[in-house]
Amino acid sequence: MVYELYYWPTVQGRGEFVRLALEEGGARYRDVARESGKGAGIAAMMRLLNDLESPPFAPPILRAGRLLIGQTANILHFLGPRLKIAPRAEAGRLWTHQLQLTIADFLVEIHDTHHPVAGSLYYEDQKKEARRRAADFVKNRMPKFLRYFEKVLGQNVSGERYMLGAKLTYVDLSMFQVIAGLKYAFPYATRKAARKYPRLFALHTRIQERPRIAAYIASPRRIAFNNDGIFRHYPELDAARR
Amino acid sequence: MVYELYYWPTVQGRGEFVRLALEEGGARYRDVARESGKGAGIAAMMRLLNDLESPPFAPPILRAGRLLIGQTANILHFLGPRLKIAPRAEAGRLWTHQLQLTIADFLVEIHDTHHPVAGSLYYEDQKKEARRRAADFVKNRMPKFLRYFEKVLGQNVSGERYMLGAKLTYVDLSMFQVIAGLKYAFPYATRKAARKYPRLFALHTRIQERPRIAAYIASPRRIAFNNDGIFRHYPELDAARR
Numbered sequence: 001m002v003y004e005l006y007y008w009p010t011v012q013g014r015g016e017f018v019r020l021a022l023e024e025g026g027a028r029y030r031d032v033a034r035e036s037g038k039g040a041g042i043a044a045m046m047r048l049l050n051d052l053e054s055p056p057f058a059p060p061i062l063r064a065g066r067l068l069i070g071q072t073a074n075i076l077h078f079l080g081p082r083l084k085i086a087p088r089a090e091a092g093r094l095w096t097h098q099l100q101l102t103i104a105d106f107l108v109e110i111h112d113t114h115h116p117v118a119g120s121l122y123y124e125d126q127k128k129e130a131r132r133r134a135a136d137f138v139k140n141r142m143p144k145f146l147r148y149f150e151k152v153l154g155q156n157v158s159g160e161r162y163m164l165g166a167k168l169t170y171v172d173l174s175m176f177q178v179i180a181g182l183k184y185a186f187p188y189a190t191r192k193a194a195r196k197y198p199r200l201f202a203l204h205t206r207i208q209e210r211p212r213i214a215a216y217i218a219s220p221r222r223i224a225f226n227n228d229g230i231f232r233h234y235p236e237l238d239a240a241r242r
Numbered sequence: 243m244v245y246e247l248y249y250w251p252t253v254q255g256r257g258e259f260v261r262l263a264l265e266e267g268g269a270r271y272r273d274v275a276r277e278s279g280k281g282a283g284i285a286a287m288m289r290l291l292n293d294l295e296s297p298p299f300a301p302p303i304l305r306a307g308r309l310l311i312g313q314t315a316n317i318l319h320f321l322g323p324r325l326k327i328a329p330r331a332e333a334g335r336l337w338t339h340q341l342q343l344t345i346a347d348f349l350v351e352i353h354d355t356h357h358p359v360a361g362s363l364y365y366e367d368q369k370k371e372a373r374r375r376a377a378d379f380v381k382n383r384m385p386k387f388l389r390y391f392e393k394v395l396g397q398n399v400s401g402e403r404y405m406l407g408a409k410l411t412y413v414d415l416s417m418f419q420v421i422a423g424l425k426y427a428f429p430y431a432t433r434k435a436a437r438k439y440p441r442l443f444a445l446h447t448r449i450q451e452r453p454r455i456a457a458y459i460a461s462p463r464r465i466a467f468n469n470d471g472i473f474r475h476y477p478e479l480d481a482a483r484r
Contacts, residue, residue: 052397054337057344057390069336071343078336094311094320095296101313102299108350116358116371118378129358129371136360148299155294 003029003079004063006045011229012177012222014072014107015060020173021076023216025083031221033059073100076170085170095164099152099171103178106145110181111230113137113237123234134237138189142182143196149175150197160199161206168210175200176207181231189239245271245321246305248287253471254419254464256314256349257302262415263318265458267325273463275301315342318412327412337406341394341413345420348387352423353472355379355479365476376479380431384424385438391417392439402441403448410452417442418449423473431481 003022007015009031022029033045048061048068056070062078069075077097080086086096116133117126149163158166163175179200182190194201207213216222225231245264249257251273264271275287290303290310298312304320311317319339322328328338358375359368391405400408405417421442424432436443449455458464467473 053399054340055390055394055397056340057347057387067333067336069340071340074336074340074343077339091309094309094316097319098296098298098311098313098316101316105299105350108347112354112358116354117374118382120378120382126374129374132359132368132371136362140360140362145299148297152297155297157295 001028001065003027004032005029006032006048006061006063007059008045009034009042010223010226012181012225012231013060013229016177016223017072017170017174018060018062018075018079019221020177020213020216021079021083021085021170023221024168024173024210024212025079025085026212027079027083073097073104076100076174080170083170085168085173087165087169092165096169096171099149099163100174102145102148103171103174106178107230109137109141109145110178110185113185114232114234123232127236130234130237134234138186138237138239142186142189142193146193146197146200150200153199153203160202163203172203172207173213176204176213179204180208181225181229184225185231185233186238187233192239243270243307245269246274247271248274248290248303248305249301250287251276251284252465252468254423254467254473255302255471258419258465259314259412259416260302260304260317260321261463262419262455262458263321263325263327263412265463266410266415266452266454267321267327268454269321269325315339315346318342318416322412325412327410327415329407329411334407338411338413341391341405342416344387344390345413345416348420349472351379351383351387352420352427355427356474356476365474369478372476372479376476380428380479380481384428384431384435388435388439388442392442395441395445402444405445414445414449415455418446418455421446422450423467423471426467427473427475428480429475434481 005015005018007013032040033042035041045059049055051068054068060072060075062069062075069078080096081088087093113134114123114130115126116129123130153160153163156162156164162168163171227233247257247260249255274282275284287301291297293310296310302314302317304311304317311320322338323330329335355376356365356372357368358371365372395402395405398406404410405413469475
């Protein structure tokens with residue numbers, strides 16, 4: 001099976017959570033919207049939005065044989081057991097998915113720090129609102145989510161190596177990506193957070209050093225963080241500057 | 243099996259999507275945070291947030307025997323096949339769940355019309371930002387989501403009676419609740435939308451008339467819409483007044 005991922009070609013965005021799973025899972029996959037030629041590129045991705053059977057609302061989209069799957073957490077829920085990066089039993093799958101959905105909630109709030117009014121407007125047109133929202137994010141929401149995930153990791157009865165259980169799951173990969181993104185977007189606030197939530201930051205380092213993830217990050221397949229994605233670095237939104 | 247739902251006792255909120263599924267599915271359940279006495283009430287709900295095995299981030303929370311499940315869409319994904327309100331085959335379950343996750347995305351945007359800066363602040367303290375965000379919501383985001391769901395319903399190869407397939411799923415119940423909520427929160431904008439998305443509004447009426455749903459809505463178990471929930475009616479945020 002060659003999986004086909006469809007996602008915006010110039011940002012990590014939500015597609016990155018799927019890429020990390022495919023990479024660590026050793027899957028064969030195409031990153032179709034980043035390819036050129038017939039049946040590839042953004043045009044191919046946009047065509048899927050008009051699928052007659054199960055049209056997705058937005059990328060990322062995964063094609064797996066005859067299945068077309070949308071929603072990041074849904075894609076990971078599907079891939080997990082197939083790539084052996086999720087438990088197989090129902091209770092474990094539900095808990096893994098639940099954590100991923102909480103990460104998805106966190107991502108919306110991270111994104112909305114720079115776009116609190118409308119995704120269709122430029123950051124510059126909602127800078128004032130962004131300052132207010134980011135202030136609350138750094139002071140209240142980011143600590144609330146990180147404290148929660150730190151607790152989950154600390155309570156794992158199988159030890160603090162993974163978010164849950166004794167083996168790597170896609171939640172660990174997603175958690176790595178969240179910490180990496182926060183370091184990029186909010187370097188000051190995140191440096192302070194690293195002291196408060198040491199388990200999460202240690203997890204980030206461990207994931208980063210896994211051979212497949214390290215090779216992926218060093219490859220041209222990894223798009224660099226930039227100010228078009230979910231995680232954007234606007235110094236005025238980081239704690240130090242306010 | 244008696245299911246136990248834990249959710250804030252004075253609002254419909256996200257808990258309502260679970261309640262509708264339990265009601266239509268004919269499940270035996272307790273709405274624990276609304277009960278009083280030992281082991282009930284909000285205190286019982288708050289205790290679950292400290293669960294040692296799978297602590298949820300936030301309500302709603304469902305206890306099903308030994309399982310403790312968080313995240314609304316995850317709860318519905320679990321309940322679906324058990325209450326016979328979801329397909330059993332994997333492809334159908336994924337598509338159902340994908341639609342539910344898109345509804346969840348829509349709900350965040352609906353909520354943030356009145357709280358674009360911070361959930362911890364009063365509406366009155368973010369009224370100006372709310373006006374800007376709600377204007378974009380009514381003009382761009384609400385039509386984008388409704389157009390999408392109308393398309394999905396219209397494309398259902400089994401007919402326009404349900405969002406997918408030939409039998410009721412929890413997505414139909416959730417779609418009913420979204421339309422009901424929009425009618426409450428944005429009466430003017432929603433009246434206009436009813437003409438543009440007739441299939442969704444016909445679905446809303448059909449679901450409302452189902453015997454179990456009609457009985458539930460007429461019962462004291464149904465909390466009325468109010469201005470503490472996701473759907474809030476502030477006339478200044480509705481299209482007519484701007």
